[in-house]
Amino acid sequence: MHAVSTETEVLVDQVLEYARQRILSVDTPLDKTYTQQELEQLAGRSVLEQGIGAERALAVFADVLAPACITTDHPNYLAFIPTAPTKAATAFDLVVSASAVYGGSWLEGSGAVYAENEVLSFLAAEFGLPESAGGVFVQGGTLGNLSALVAARENARAQRGNPTTRWAVVCSAEAHSSIASAARVMDVEVIPVDAGESGVLTGDAVRPVLESRGGDVFAVVATAGSTNFGIVDDLASIAALKQEHPFWLHVDGAYGLAGMLSQRARPLFAGVEEADSVIVDPHKWLFAPFDACALIYRDPEAGRRAHTQHAEYLDTLTEATEWSPSDYAVHLTRRARGLPLWFSLATHGAAAYRDAVTTSLQLAQRIAAEIESREGFRLVRKPQLSVVVYERDGWTKEHYAAWSARLLEEQRAFVTPSSHAGRPNTRFALLNPRTTFESLVGILDSMD
Numbered sequence: 001m002h003a004v005s006t007e008t009e010v011l012v013d014q015v016l017e018y019a020r021q022r023i024l025s026v027d028t029p030l031d032k033t034y035t036q037q038e039l040e041q042l043a044g045r046s047v048l049e050q051g052i053g054a055e056r057a058l059a060v061f062a063d064v065l066a067p068a069c070i071t072t073d074h075p076n077y078l079a080f081i082p083t084a085p086t087k088a089a090t091a092f093d094l095v096v097s098a099s100a101v102y103g104g105s106w107l108e109g110s111g112a113v114y115a116e117n118e119v120l121s122f123l124a125a126e127f128g129l130p131e132s133a134g135g136v137f138v139q140g141g142t143l144g145n146l147s148a149l150v151a152a153r154e155n156a157r158a159q160r161g162n163p164t165t166r167w168a169v170v171c172s173a174e175a176h177s178s179i180a181s182a183a184r185v186m187d188v189e190v191i192p193v194d195a196g197e198s199g200v201l202t203g204d205a206v207r208p209v210l211e212s213r214g215g216d217v218f219a220v221v222a223t224a225g226s227t228n229f230g231i232v233d234d235l236a237s238i239a240a241l242k243q244e245h246p247f248w249l250h251v252d253g254a255y256g257l258a259g260m261l262s263q264r265a266r267p268l269f270a271g272v273e274e275a276d277s278v279i280v281d282p283h284k285w286l287f288a289p290f291d292a293c294a295l296i297y298r299d300p301e302a303g304r305r306a307h308t309q310h311a312e313y314l315d316t317l318t319e320a321t322e323w324s325p326s327d328y329a330v331h332l333t334r335r336a337r338g339l340p341l342w343f344s345l346a347t348h349g350a351a352a353y354r355d356a357v358t359t360s361l362q363l364a365q366r367i368a369a370e371i372e373s374r375e376g377f378r379l380v381r382k383p384q385l386s387v388v389v390y391e392r393d394g395w396t397k398e399h400y401a402a403w404s405a406r407l408l409e410e411q412r413a414f415v416t417p418s419s420h421a422g423r424p425n426t427r428f429a430l431l432n433p434r435t436t437f438e439s440l441v442g443i444l445d446s447m448d
């Protein structure tokens with residue numbers, strides 16, 4: 001028997017105590033970005049031939065490194081897409097690490113994979129996909145989109161052979177940058193389609209592209225909640241085109257598809273049930289910690305055919321018929337990163353999630369109405385989900401930048417400048433249940 005040394009016990013206690021306090025804290029400041037030089041001065045060097053000891057290393061993190069990381073789960077973190085993990089999910093993330101679970105294969109991680117699959121089935125059912133749908137939790141939406149598109153191209157290749165020119169993927173001009181990134185990795189062409197004034201991509205806009213280039217097109221990507229505006233493409237009219245053209249419909253719902261959990265937003269997503277693959281990021285609007293993207297295939301076999309890695313040392317795994325998550329995306333070794341969501345969903349129940357999503361939708365409508373009623377403010381588009389984009393009359397890019405820097409400097413809020421069609425603006429991305437209407441009003445007031 002190897003006993004654990006007292007020193008190790010103390011170390012584990014100290015680290016867990018730090019984690020405990022951080023998880024339970026309700027007033028962690030927003031914190032801010034430091035420069036490389038500042039950090040060199042404050043943190044110095046910790047990685048040396050001889051260890052500096054846990055106490056000192058933890059102190060470097062607590063006193064210097066952590067305050068140099070912006071608190072993304074702060075209720076006034078409203079930039080980009082925030083995160084707002086439940087305490088249950090965050091606490092359980094520690095258990096996932098502590099248990100050294102290998103999440104890549106059924107052979108090694110059957111219990112974890114079973115629970116992850118239960119969550120994927122729950123999500124698939126929410127989205128109206130058939131019971132046979134399934135997939136895997138990958139690191140993020142970027143990898144989820146890439147993995148889905150690789151499967152889509154393999155599927156097209158198997159059915160039609162290679163095109164005479166290049167494979168192409170069709171998406172909205174407002175689609176997320178990760179689609180272009182995936183296309184670069186895959187060396188395929190992106191055909192962007194103008195989504196017009198409303199930002200909603202429709203079947204009518206996609207049809208002419210399929211009529212002229214259909215033979216090259218292996219996938220159409222529809223966005224279910226654009227990152228910039230939270231706008232949902234007209235999924236039903238895009239899906240209807242599948243009757244005339246053989247394409248794979250991928251729905252990128254990294255941020256927005258979680259909106260379907262609320263009755264309030266559910267109708268916006270009509271047609272998603274026709275998707276061949278979808279993604280949604282639990283680290284965005286499903287209250288799980290970084291990093292997790294649920295990638296779900298209508299026909300998981302299509303994902304498996306595209307992604308299974310073959311190697312002699314893996315033969316016992318690849319010859320098995322059980323569900324191995326490694327087989328469904330561009331990865332092999334993986335953390336069972338769906339477990340924090342599983343634990344939190346099991347603990348709180350789906351109804352709590354529906355309520356939390358509804359809360360953000362309501363807050364977005366309320367603050368949008370406030371912005372519309374204010375002199376000198378203009379909504380750029382009416383919010384469909386929980387992103388509210390607005391302009392302050394007469395403000396240039398520099399005004400927004402200076403104001404944003406001041407808010408962070410004063411530790412009041414993290415709101416960043418953005419732009420649309422060449423005009424500067426700013427936006428509130430709302431998904432933290434702790435964000436209040438009053439604090440948003442205070443931020444608007446700070447623009448006077």
Ligand SMILES: *Cc1c(COP(=O)(O)O)cnc(C)c1O
Nearest residue numbers: 140141142176178227252254255
């Ligand atoms: C955030 C986002 C992505 C990328 O997801 P990551 O998890 O950041 O890789 C893709 N698509 C949409 C619509 C997003 O909002």
